[in-house]
Amino acid sequence: MKTFNVWYITSFIISLIVIIPVLTVFSSYFDNTSDYFKLLKNTFLFEYISNSIILLIGVLFLTLIIGVSSAYIVSFYSFPFSNFFKWSLILGFAVPPYIYAYSLTAFFENYGTAYTILKFFLGEGNYNMHIPKFDGMLGAILSISFSIYAYVYILTRASFYFQSNNLLELGKNLGFSKIKTLFKIILPSARPAIVAGLSLVAMETLSDFGAVDFFSINTLTTAIYNSWLSFDDLAFSNQLSFYLLIFIFTLFIIENFSRRNAKYHSPMQGGFKLKEKIKLRGMSSFSAFFICFIIFFFSFVFPVCQMLYWTILYPKNFFDLDIQNLFINTIILVSISSLVLIIFSFISNYGNRISKSKFLSILTTISISGYALPGVILAVAYITFIAWFDNTIINYLEIKSIKKLFIGSILGLVLAYFVRFYSLSCNGIKSSYEKLNRSIDESAYLAGYSKLKTFIHIHIPYLKSSIFFVFILISLEIIRELPITLILRPFNFETFATTAYIYASQDLLEAAAVPSLFLVIIASLFILFISRYILKEKYE
Amino acid sequence: MNKNYLEINNVDFQVGGKVKVKNLSLKIQNKGQIICLLGPSGIGKTTILRSIAGLEKIDKGSIKLKNTILSSKSEHVEPENRNISLSFQENALFPHYTVKKNIYFGTDRNKLNGKKKIEPKKIIKILNIEKILDKYPHQISAGEAQRVSLTRALVSNPDLLLLDEPLSNIDENFKEEIQVKLKQILKQFKITTIVVTHDSYEAFYLGDKCGIILDQKLKQFDDPYNVYHYPNSIKVVNFLNRGVLLPAKVTGQYTLENKDLGLIKGNFVNEHAVGSIVKLLLQPEDLEHDDKSNLQLDVIDKKFKGTNFIYTLKTKSGKYVSVFVHSHHVHQHQINDKFGIKKPIHIKHLVCF
Numbered sequence: 077m078k079t080f081n082v083w084y085i086t087s088f089i090i091s092l093i094v095i096i097p098v099l100t101v102f103s104s105y106f107d108n109t110s111d112y113f114k115l116l117k118n119t120f121l122f123e124y125i126s127n128s129i130i131l132l133i134g135v136l137f138l139t140l141i142i143g144v145s146s147a148y149i150v151s152f153y154s155f156p157f158s159n160f161f162k163w164s165l166i167l168g169f170a171v172p173p174y175i176y177a178y179s180l181t182a183f184f185e186n187y188g189t190a191y192t193i194l195k196f197f198l199g200e201g202n203y204n205m206h207i208p209k210f211d212g213m214l215g216a217i218l219s220i221s222f223s224i225y226a227y228v229y230i231l232t233r234a235s236f237y238f239q240s241n242n243l244l245e246l247g248k249n250l251g252f253s254k255i256k257t258l259f260k261i262i263l264p265s266a267r268p269a270i271v272a273g274l275s276l277v278a279m280e281t282l283s284d285f286g287a288v289d290f291f292s293i294n295t296l297t298t299a300i301y302n303s304w305l306s307f308d309d310l311a312f313s314n315q316l317s318f319y320l321l322i323f324i325f326t327l328f329i330i331e332n333f334s335r336r337n338a339k340y341h342s343p344m345q346g347g348f349k350l351k352e353k354i355k356l357r358g359m360s361s362f363s364a365f366f367i368c369f370i371i372f373f374f375s376f377v378f379p380v381c382q383m384l385y386w387t388i389l390y391p392k393n394f395f396d397l398d399i400q401n402l403f404i405n406t407i408i409l410v411s412i413s414s415l416v417l418i419i420f421s422f423i424s425n426y427g428n429r430i431s432k433s434k435f436l437s438i439l440t441t442i443s444i445s446g447y448a449l450p451g452v453i454l455a456v457a458y459i460t461f462i463a464w465f466d467n468t469i470i471n472y473l474e475i476k477s478i479k480k481l482f483i484g485s486i487l488g489l490v491l492a493y494f495v496r497f498y499s500l501s502c503n504g505i506k507s508s509y510e511k512l513n514r515s516i517d518e519s520a521y522l523a524g525y526s527k528l529k530t531f532i533h534i535h536i537p538y539l540k541s542s543i544f545f546v547f548i549l550i551s552l553e554i555i556r557e558l559p560i561t562l563i564l565r566p567f568n569f570e571t572f573a574t575t576a577y578i579y580a581s582q583d584l585l586e587a588a589a590v591p592s593l594f595l596v597i598i599a600s601l602f603i604l605f606i607s608r609y610i611l612k613e614k615y616e
Numbered sequence: 617m618n619k620n621y622l623e624i625n626n627v628d629f630q631v632g633g634k635v636k637v638k639n640l641s642l643k644i645q646n647k648g649q650i651i652c653l654l655g656p657s658g659i660g661k662t663t664i665l666r667s668i669a670g671l672e673k674i675d676k677g678s679i680k681l682k683n684t685i686l687s688s689k690s691e692h693v694e695p696e697n698r699n700i701s702l703s704f705q706e707n708a709l710f711p712h713y714t715v716k717k718n719i720y721f722g723t724d725r726n727k728l729n730g731k732k733k734i735e736p737k738k739i740i741k742i743l744n745i746e747k748i749l750d751k752y753p754h755q756i757s758a759g760e761a762q763r764v765s766l767t768r769a770l771v772s773n774p775d776l777l778l779l780d781e782p783l784s785n786i787d788e789n790f791k792e793e794i795q796v797k798l799k800q801i802l803k804q805f806k807i808t809t810i811v812v813t814h815d816s817y818e819a820f821y822l823g824d825k826c827g828i829i830l831d832q833k834l835k836q837f838d839d840p841y842n843v844y845h846y847p848n849s850i851k852v853v854n855f856l857n858r859g860v861l862l863p864a865k866v867t868g869q870y871t872l873e874n875k876d877l878g879l880i881k882g883n884f885v886n887e888h889a890v891g892s893i894v895k896l897l898l899q900p901e902d903l904e905h906d907d908k909s910n911l912q913l914d915v916i917d918k919k920f921k922g923t924n925f926i927y928t929l930k931t932k933s934g935k936y937v938s939v940f941v942h943s944h945h946v947h948q949h950q951i952n953d954k955f956g957i958k959k960p961i962h963i964k965h966l967v968c969f
Contacts, residue, residue, distance in 0.1 A: 512711070513706065513708060515704045515706055516708050516711075518666075518669075518702070518704070519702075519708040519710070519768075520710075521670075521671070521694070521695040521696045522669055522671075522696070522700060523696075523701075523721055523722035523768075523772060524696050524697075524699070525696055526694075537712055537713075538710070538711065538712040
């Protein structure tokens with residue numbers, strides 16, 4: 077029943093809104109720029125690009141090692157606390173890279189926490205020269221890696237979990253050793269999942285603003301921010317975005333392709349047999365525990381303890397902070413954005429489902445690329461578009477300027493979040509929708525239910541658990557999000573993330589600890605809520 | 617005035633722009649009739665049901681129910697407004713509702729249109745699903761799910777019931793019982809039904825009429841007895857696979873001769889000129905076993921079917937013929953034994969092509 081009904085038109089408009097920033101970036105490529113481009117080309121452009129590449133390679137390498145090894149250990153072996161590590165290893169995701177960066181610096185800097193600990197145990201001494209410094213590029217690589225390795229961990233673990241025991245038994249049958257089974261059977265089978273995880277890591281790394289800015293690493297993302305803010309060159313900012321986007325979209329396509337391939341490794345193809353975990357004893361049991369503990373410690377315990385330590389050490393910062401206000405602001409953003417995103421994702425998914433239009437399906441696929449759009453690029457593109465729209469269309473219609481309505485307002489912020497996290501919300505609902513066979517809808521129609529009634533009585537009740545999952549996921553992302561909030565927030569409107577960033581950029585790391593700690597606690601709670609979904613161990 | 621209950625006139629049934637069945641016309645004259653459609657997989661049987669239900673549109677012809685046009689090139693009544701139930705092959709139970717809620721889902725409509733109510737409890741009892749009412753679809757077997765889907769379709773008391781392979785997942789030992797119960801319900805409540813199946817025995821039992829769909833066309837539409845015993849083409853014979861075609865020469869008004877079997881007597885279904893060479897349809901029940909006969913053929917295979925044996929025999933010219941023999945017949949034959957056929961062979965109806 078291919079019909080151009082209200083669902084079709086609404087989902088078409090939604091897709092269009094999400095696509096606008098991408099189109100803006102691409103169209104701005106042909107705009108005139110200031111001399112800043114020439115200046116940059118002759119001076120720092122090479123540095124920006126090379127830094128981005130070094131950062132990317134470093135983070136990919138580290139997340140691959142951490143993510144795959146931890147996923148392998150918890151998926152195939154049983155050892156003390158293995159069930160605890162199964163979910164606790166995703167808690168690192170609650171610590172955004174910029175907060176990890178603050179903790180890393182706070183601990184290892186001259187006269188930092190490491191120094192204080194050494195002084196406490198060993199007395200006065202010149203320890204600073206013996207304490208390693210994790211700043212600059214190394215600091216950025218560590219901060220980003222420990223914060224987002226969970227992407228690789230979650231996807232690889234899911235792939236390992238659903239690898240049939242038949243495969244492993246086949247390895248034994250062929251006389252393979254454990255190591256040979258790992259490299260010849262387990263890893264090749266999980267490769268699409270690993271690639272998908274690494275692609276997400278790569279996109280996040282190239283999008284990162286907070287950590288690289290804190291460590292003063294000049295990457296393409298900071299260049300976009302600087303060319304706009306310091307040189308007031310919006311067009312050039314968009315041009316840089318264009319280059320970065322090409323790169324990121326390549327990763328996006330790789331990620332999508334890998335996911336598609338990953339389907340062929342799922343138990344849905346039949347022959348799935350749940351495997352028994354191998355019970356480790358003695359030294360090997362301790363080694364497995366130690367590896368997981370180290371990863372858990374450095375990804376979560378370490379930054380949380382550092383923030384907690386400073387919060388306790390400087391209680392004044394805690395009392396000076398208007399926590400209630402920050403909390404309310406965060407709740408306002410989270411609730412409005414989640415609500416809007418979920419409602420519109422529903423409409424779009426349902427529109428796609430009932431219209432069966434290939435054009436709409438393609439448009440939706442393009443529109444979910446918003447997630448690949450770094451926050452900085454998105455914010456800049458958003459401002460560019462509103463300014464263009466205001467100067468041309470609104471000016472032509474001779475009505476009141478809309479700039480104030482959309483820039484530096486909650487509405488503007490919600491719209492930008494909408495574009496950025498639409499794919500998260502849309503895909504989250506879509507993946508559950510796909511499990512609901514179309515004949516289910518048809519059964520409802522044949523029972524006399526209209527499309528709207530089917531939507532209300534069949535789809536919403538069926539999808540309520542995924543709505544909750546998507547809500548938490550969006551909330552988690554919005555709480556962690558920094559550049560969009562920083563650029564587009566209303567005057568005097570702060571969240572935990574922006575407050576932490578502002579303090580840190582003023583070198584007031586002790587003061588940044590309190591909002592960071594609150595942010596991490598809230599994010600951890602959200603992760604605990606959804607860990608059951610993330611680590612699901614059955615096909616629903 | 618046209619009094620057919622359902623009328624399908626020259627419809628091309630298509631899905632995704634691809635025509636599956638061409639120019640199909642079919643009529644159900646009276647309310648409460650059961651029609652079975654038979655055909656190989658992928659031929660378009662399901663597409664026909666989906667189009668009648670309004671889930672697919674048609675570009676050619678028309679579908680009328682109770683003298684109202686439901687589908688044509690210019691008209692399309694939405695599925696929710698047709699009062700037609702379809703029991704899907706994949707069952708399509710609502711995964712988040714219990715079996716009970718699934719069943720009662722479709723009963724609301726009948727409260728509104730004031731139709732005679734079919735008591736769900738009665739159907740639930742007949743189809744033996746009382747024990748699973750509080751379970752969710754993922755907690756029940758495929759066979760149970762199929763019975764639930766059938767119950768849901770039945771209790772809505774539709775103007776037209778469409779069943780897509782309704783018993784395909786039900787255990788063999790239970791299937792016959794369900795077939796009987798299903799037919800009783802349909803007849804008791806006078807529910808006009810179209811059943812799609814690939815099981816010819818199921819179709820012959822359930823259907824007042826059977827349609828054979830082959831090569832995008834409705835090849836034959838007739839009583840089950842006629843479809844079985846008087847297939848109207850070689851393609852229908854081959855599809856039903858219930859006999860062999862042997863070359864024979866027409867020797868008289870009631871006789872023909874086969875090189876291996878000799879003289880065969882009977883009534884020709886169609887006229888054939890004396891002296892013409894035809895292909896005679898020989899079904900397993902057409903031949904009689906007789907150990908004393910001088911027509912002895914080699915036993916190639918022997919299938920035990922419970923109530924009877926089916927022997928596959930080889931003629932002198934290398935053709936294979938099948939013969940039914942009662943399970944309790946005295947002389948059991950083994951493979952490579954000789955098997956006697958009663959002569960002269962007399963077949964009630966001679967179907968020749």
